[in-house]
Amino acid sequence: MAAAPDIEFAGQSESDIRRGADHESFLTHKGMRWLKVSFGLSLVAILGYAFADVSPRPNGGTWYGYILGTIGALLIVWLSLLGVRKRAFTGGRWSLKAWTSAHVYLGLSLIVIATLHTGFQFGWNVHTLAYGLMILVILSGVYGIIAYAILPQELSNNRREMTQGQMIEALAAIDRQLEQAAQPLARGEADLIIAALGQDTFAPGVFARLTGRYRHCLTERSLAELTDRTGDETHERVVALLRKRDGQLEQIRRHLRLKALLEVWLYVHVPLTVALLAALAAHIVSVFYYW
Amino acid sequence: MFLIRSIDQTATGREIVRERAVEGNELTIGRAAENDIHLADLAVEQNHVRIVPASGGRLRLQATGTLGFTVDGRSTTDVTIDPRDGAELGLGSYRLSFAREGDSEVTVTVRRTEERQTAKVDEQAGFSLAAVMPSKRKVAWASLALILLAFLAVPIWSHINRERVAPGINKPDAVLMDASWRTGSLSSVHHGLEDNCEACHTEPFVAVRDETCLTCHKDIGDHSAEPRLASARGPMSWGDKAQWGVAHAFHKPGPGACTDCHTEHEGAGRMEPTREQFCSDCHGSLDQRLTDTALGNAEDFGKLHPQFQAAIFTAPGQEKLSRASLDDRPKQWNGLRFPHDMHLSKANGVAQMSRRLGTARGYGQPLDCASCHTPTADGVRFLPVDMEKDCESCHSLVFDRIGTTFRTLRHGDVEQMRAELVALDARTPRNTGRRRPGEYGSGGVYRANFGGPGTALMTGAMSEKGLCGECHTPAASGATLKVLPVTQQSRFFIHGWFDHEPHKQEKCTTCHKADTSKAASDLLLPGIAQCRDCHQGETATKAEVPSSCAMCHTYHPRDGAAAAPPRIARK
Numbered sequence: 001m002a003a004a005p006d007i008e009f010a011g012q013s014e015s016d017i018r019r020g021a022d023h024e025s026f027l028t029h030k031g032m033r034w035l036k037v038s039f040g041l042s043l044v045a046i047l048g049y050a051f052a053d054v055s056p057r058p059n060g061g062t063w064y065g066y067i068l069g070t071i072g073a074l075l076i077v078w079l080s081l082l083g084v085r086k087r088a089f090t091g092g093r094w095s096l097k098a099w100t101s102a103h104v105y106l107g108l109s110l111i112v113i114a115t116l117h118t119g120f121q122f123g124w125n126v127h128t129l130a131y132g133l134m135i136l137v138i139l140s141g142v143y144g145i146i147a148y149a150i151l152p153q154e155l156s157n158n159r160r161e162m163t164q165g166q167m168i169e170a171l172a173a174i175d176r177q178l179e180q181a182a183q184p185l186a187r188g189e190a191d192l193i194i195a196a197l198g199q200d201t202f203a204p205g206v207f208a209r210l211t212g213r214y215r216h217c218l219t220e221r222s223l224a225e226l227t228d229r230t231g232d233e234t235h236e237r238v239v240a241l242l243r244k245r246d247g248q249l250e251q252i253r254r255h256l257r258l259k260a261l262l263e264v265w266l267y268v269h270v271p272l273t274v275a276l277l278a279a280l281a282a283h284i285v286s287v288f289y290y291w
Numbered sequence: 292m293f294l295i296r297s298i299d300q301t302a303t304g305r306e307i308v309r310e311r312a313v314e315g316n317e318l319t320i321g322r323a324a325e326n327d328i329h330l331a332d333l334a335v336e337q338n339h340v341r342i343v344p345a346s347g348g349r350l351r352l353q354a355t356g357t358l359g360f361t362v363d364g365r366s367t368t369d370v371t372i373d374p375r376d377g378a379e380l381g382l383g384s385y386r387l388s389f390a391r392e393g394d395s396e397v398t399v400t401v402r403r404t405e406e407r408q409t410a411k412v413d414e415q416a417g418f419s420l421a422a423v424m425p426s427k428r429k430v431a432w433a434s435l436a437l438i439l440l441a442f443l444a445v446p447i448w449s450h451i452n453r454e455r456v457a458p459g460i461n462k463p464d465a466v467l468m469d470a471s472w473r474t475g476s477l478s479s480v481h482h483g484l485e486d487n488c489e490a491c492h493t494e495p496f497v498a499v500r501d502e503t504c505l506t507c508h509k510d511i512g513d514h515s516a517e518p519r520l521a522s523a524r525g526p527m528s529w530g531d532k533a534q535w536g537v538a539h540a541f542h543k544p545g546p547g548a549c550t551d552c553h554t555e556h557e558g559a560g561r562m563e564p565t566r567e568q569f570c571s572d573c574h575g576s577l578d579q580r581l582t583d584t585a586l587g588n589a590e591d592f593g594k595l596h597p598q599f600q601a602a603i604f605t606a607p608g609q610e611k612l613s614r615a616s617l618d619d620r621p622k623q624w625n626g627l628r629f630p631h632d633m634h635l636s637k638a639n640g641v642a643q644m645s646r647r648l649g650t651a652r653g654y655g656q657p658l659d660c661a662s663c664h665t666p667t668a669d670g671v672r673f674l675p676v677d678m679e680k681d682c683e684s685c686h687s688l689v690f691d692r693i694g695t696t697f698r699t700l701r702h703g704d705v706e707q708m709r710a711e712l713v714a715l716d717a718r719t720p721r722n723t724g725r726r727r728p729g730e731y732g733s734g735g736v737y738r739a740n741f742g743g744p745g746t747a748l749m750t751g752a753m754s755e756k757g758l759c760g761e762c763h764t765p766a767a768s769g770a771t772l773k774v775l776p777v778t779q780q781s782r783f784f785i786h787g788w789f790d791h792e793p794h795k796q797e798k799c800t801t802c803h804k805a806d807t808s809k810a811a812s813d814l815l816l817p818g819i820a821q822c823r824d825c826h827q828g829e830t831a832t833k834a835e836v837p838s839s840c841a842m843c844h845t846y847h848p849r850d851g852a853a854a855a856p857p858r859i860a861r862k
Contacts, residue, residue: 056554056563061474063534121558126442126471162365164415170364173379177363177388181377202417206424233375233393240376244363256418263420267427274431278438285443286472289450290492291499291541 027145029101038105042112045071049116059119060127060287068117072110076134076280079107080273104145107138126286130279133272140268147262155258158251167255171201171248178241184234192222193238196245201252209260212253219245292396293318295328299403312396318342320382321355328401334383349373350389350397352380442471450489458490458506465489477555478562491555498542504549512848520547523573525580552846564841567591567829571840592838593827598819601783607764607775614785617819622812626777628755628762629811634658644685652684660799670792675779678702686762690748691715700758705772712745783816787843 045068054062060069082103089096114134122128162170175197182193196218208214223242230236293313298306313327320328321338330339338355345351354360354368361381362370372378374391381387388400416422446469453465460483464470469488477485484490491499505511514520524546527535535546545551552565573580575590587597602612603623615621634641635658642657649655654662663681665674676682679702690712691698700708752758752772753765763774800806802817826842827834 053568055566055568056557059474059557061554061556063537066537121475123473123475124471125473126438127474129438129442129471164418166361166364166366168364168414169361169381173361173364173381173386176386177377177379180388180390202422204423206420209420209423237376248364259418260420264424267420267424267430270427271430271434275434275438278435279442282438282442286446286469287474288541289447289495290469290472290488291496291543 024097026097026100027104027149029097032105034098034102034105037102038109041106042109045109045113045116057119058116059121060117062119065117065119068113072114072117073280073284075106075110075113076276079103079110080277083270083273104141107141110134111138126279126282130276130283133276133279137269137272137276140265140272144265144269147265151258151262155255155262158254158258160251162251164255167248167252168201171245171252174241174245174248178238178245181234181237181241185238189226189229189238192218192225196222196242201249202256206260206264209253209256210264212257214253217249219249292316293327294396294398295401296398297401316344318399319355320380320387328387328399330382330385330401332383332385332403335385339382340380345371347373348375348391348394441468446472447495450495453489458484458487458493458503460484460507462487462490473556475556476559478557479560480562481555482559496542498544499550500544501549504553514846514848517547519581523577523581525573564839565846567839570844570846589840591828591830592840593823593831593834596819599784599787599816601814601816602785603780603783603814604778617814617816621814623814625779625811626764626775627811628760628764631805631808631811631813631815633809634663635660635806641685648684654684660803660805664799666791670795671790672781673791675781682762688758690745705774709749709772712749715745783814788845789843 048064048067049058052058052062052064054064059065082099085099086096114131118128118131122131178193178197182190185193199218204214214220219242223239223246226235226239226242230239292315295311295313297309299309300306318328318341319326319338320330320335320340320342322330322332322335323337326338336356336358339358340360341353341355343351343353349371350373351371352360352362352367352369357368359366359368361367362372363379364381372389374389374397378389379386380389384403386402386404388402390398390400392398445467449465449467450469456462456465464486466489470486472488476482491503493500493503515523538545552569553562555562557563571590574586575588575595577584577586577588589596598616598618600614600616601621601623602614603621604625605613605615605622606624607626609624633639636642637657645654645656645658645662663676665681666672667674678686683699683702688700688702689697690700698711700711748758749772753760753769755761759765759772759774763777765771766773766775794802802821803815804813805815808815825835826838827836829837829839831837
């Protein structure tokens with residue numbers, strides 16, 4: 001009998017299978033193993049909440065509350081360690097992908113565990129502060145997952161095979177031509193062009209970047225001013241170049257917007273995680289200090 | 292025809308401009324010397340771009356090889372441009388700008404730039420959100436420091452360094468920022484301690500101790516002596532053992548500590564009544580552990596609770612109340628003769644009499660319970676029935692009439708009454724017999740000395756139809772004016788509590804079968820079955836009134852009338 005191939009499955013060689021596995025998203029890692037774990041954990045927590053014999057009412061101060069609180073605190077600390085873990089890229093059983101998958105799904109289960117831990121008692125105190133920060137961190141994480149799933153495709157479409165450097169260079173090329181073309185213009189019109197060329201593309205803040213709305217775009221203003229004065233060749237050329245510049249700016253701004261939407265959640269997720277760890281420490285210490 | 296303008300810079304920055312014309316309508320660009328425009332840059336191919344005319348005065352730029360070029364910053368290998376609009380061709384470090392004025396020749400300006408085509412890395416950094424956002428790291432550290440300082444360092448520091456004062460209501464708040472630690476509002480009874488956490492939380496990391504509670508609650512009674520309490524509790528289940536093991540590891544006091552039952556910070560309003568479980572843990576099977584107990588097992592009002600035992604007098608002369616289970620249908624003895632059924636009848640002489648008395652005197656209808664029984668001011672119980680107010684309208688003690696004024700005997704004062712009647716006799720003209728001769732005269736057959744009307748009243752007073760005996764039990768034989776004392780109990784249950792006020796929408800006769808009671812010895816108390824019509828145990832959510840033990844009982848015994856604080860009993 002002929003020797004069987006090493007490992008073959010449905011016509012794929014082992015290396016093909018392995019490559020396929022490598023391309024699997026962290027969300028679907030190992031058949032959503034961590035989703036199942038997270039779901040099971042939440043289910044057990046809910047059932048426990050329903051059946052635990054606590055008095056006088058469920059909250060963080062009952063025996064079941066302490067158990068949920070301990071699980072929740074350990075989860076928060078472990079989840080925040082992704083920031084350390086991600087700096088070491090490894091594969092295998094405890095690969096970074098597995099870690100990230102667990103981070104996402106266990107983080108979601110924390111909504112259930114921590115909410116049950118509160119016993120639905122909230123107030124203006126450090127305890128609810130910790131809970132609120134945790135919810136914000138989780139929500140920003142959920143946003144991050146959605147953004148990572150949707151936006152890269154849009155980003156790629158918008159680039160039209162240009163790198164970021166090429167976008168800047170394209171703008172610079174248009175600017176050089178514009179400066180040349182605008183030489184015959186009168187003072188007032190020349191000032192418009194100077195202002196448009198002098199405006200820093202990257203100066204607008206986070207709000208303009210996220211919304212893609214640039215109210216004070218001088219290129220658009222110059223275009224609006226000059227667009228009706230296309231009597232002679234110089235004006236026609238300047239307006240054509242301003243249109244080109246506007247188009248190039250639009251691509252850059254769309255790129256900026258998509259990048260901002262991709263990155264902004266981390267500016268919530270990371271600092272609030274650290275704030276959450278502080279609030280968590282204050283929560284735990286204060287509860288036992290006034291025990 | 293093309294006009295090639297090359298701009299070079301000298302080391303000092305001065306620009307050297309050279310111009311030359313290229314005949315023909317095609318142009319080649321590359322590193323090789325034979326090209327029309329020769330660019331000395333290794334990044335440029337030997338023959339890189341060929342420019343041919345296109346329609347409308349436009350130019351077509353084509354890559355000779357596979358390597359492309361950029362036009363206005365965009366990579367391409369084949370593109371058509373209009374030199375009148377201008378365009379910039381990028382090849383390596385060279386930039387060639389195309390221009391044409393009207394129908395003149397195309398000007399190609401060749402300029403070498405310092406940098407390559409791609410922008411510098413720091414320019415590209417502008418694409419990242421980091422360019423316009425505060426650093427994540429800085430924000431993280433700042434919020435970390437802020438939270439730890441405000442919510443941890445400040446309260447702990449001020450708690451350790453506070454001036455120690457005896458705890459009490461409305462003392463000043465000595466610890467800063469500890470309001471942020473509050474897990475919930477205090478109950479209404481402790482509301483005065485709301486801002487004064489350190490009143491109860493005296494030591495760091497030490498659970499609230501009984502001593503602290505007892506500084507204010509000095510007079511609280513013990514449920515029972517400690518060894519007896521311990522044996523009543525019996526051995527713990529493994530779950531309780533585990534819980535207490537952990538609790539004791541963290542130095543939590545108990546079991547039996549104040550805080551075991553009285554949990555705080557559960558929100559404003561009443562303190563949560565203690566759960567049934569706290570009682571039933573011991574009382575559910577108390578007889579197994581305390582074999583000498585007189586108490587029946589009680590676990591849940593609806594499921595396991597002994598029949599009520601009323602504390603009553605059962606015989607004349609009894610000095611201490613004796614308890615009897617309502618199951619045994621005990622008879623009480625209160626010194627009165629009183630048939631409730633006759634008084635509550637709608638159709639007999641009593642009813643008729645009440646009608647006759649009229650509304651002006653508070654009657655007019657057949658009697659009902661309220662005709663005689665008046666609730667106390669708080670509505671919890673009833674005042675004793677008062678002869679003058681509640682009975683005398685019918686059971687008149689009028690014995691004389693002078694003009695339009697009636698004279699009434701004073702109820703409850705036998706000597707006074709005797710004196711009034713003797714005086715009546717003295718005043719009233721009597722038949723002395725002297726004017727009646729013969730058989731009617733003194734010593735004659737028909738001689739009768741009726742005495743006065745007062746004497747007549749006294750003679751028959753103690754008979755069952757007599758003035759006193761109608762309601763009272765004679766204390767001596769014959770016509771001696773003496774009655775046994777009457778007891779009107781306001782409470783029958785010593786260990787439980789009942790409040791009539793919340794039950795007032797119910798008819799009296801729903802619980803008290805007075806309309807069929809023929810004798811005063813009938814104990815008109817409802818049994819537990821009656822209560823269970825509405826009241827079931829704490830967990831019986833379908834019952835009209837789920838009732839925990841604390842509704843009728845209190846853990847801390849009280850002296851006097853209130854076995855349960857009205858606060859608990861009320862709600």
